[in-house]
Amino acid sequence: MLRLGLVTLVVDDYDAAVGYYTGVLGFRLVEDTPLGDGKRWTVVAPAGGGTGVLLARAANARQRARVGDQTGGRVAFFLHTADFATEHARLQAAGVTFAEAPRREPYGTVAVFTDPYGNRWDLIEPAAP
Numbered sequence: 001m002l003r004l005g006l007v008t009l010v011v012d013d014y015d016a017a018v019g020y021y022t023g024v025l026g027f028r029l030v031e032d033t034p035l036g037d038g039k040r041w042t043v044v045a046p047a048g049g050g051t052g053v054l055l056a057r058a059a060n061a062r063q064r065a066r067v068g069d070q071t072g073g074r075v076a077f078f079l080h081t082a083d084f085a086t087e088h089a090r091l092q093a094a095g096v097t098f099a100e101a102p103r104r105e106p107y108g109t110v111a112v113f114t115d116p117y118g119n120r121w122d123l124i125e126p127a128a129p
Contacts, residue, residue, distance in 0.1 A: 020115065073120070109124070
C-alpha cells in the first residue's frame with residue numbers, strides 16, 4: 001500500500017520556517033538532523049497527523065527564486081480541521097494572513113491563507129459525507 005510520506009517546501013531559513021510551522025500553525029517538529037555543510041533534514045507535520053513537510057533551505061539562485069511560489073500562485077497545501085471557526089480564529093490571532101473571508105463550498109468551509117513566504121494554503125473543514 002502506498003502513502004505520501006513527505007512533501008518538500010523550499011524555504012530561505014530553517015529556523016524561521018520551523019518557528020512559523022510549529023509556533024504559528026501548531027505543527028510538531030518530527031526531525032531536525034544536521035547533514036553537514038549547513039544542510040539539515042528538517043521535517044514538520046500537523047499535530048493531528050498526516051503527511052510531513054520537509055523544510056528544505058534553498059541552496060542556489062534557482063531554488064531561491066521558487067521560495068513562496070512553488071506552484072505558480074495556486075494553492076499548494078490543504079490543511080484540514082474538524083473545527084473551522086476555532087482554527088480560523090486561532091490562526092488569525094497568531095498573525096496568519098487570510099487572503100479571503102471564509103466561504104462555504106460543496107466540499108466544506110474554506111479560506112485561503114498565505115505563509116510568510118507567499119505559499120497559498122487552504123484551511124478546510126470538510127463537508128459531512
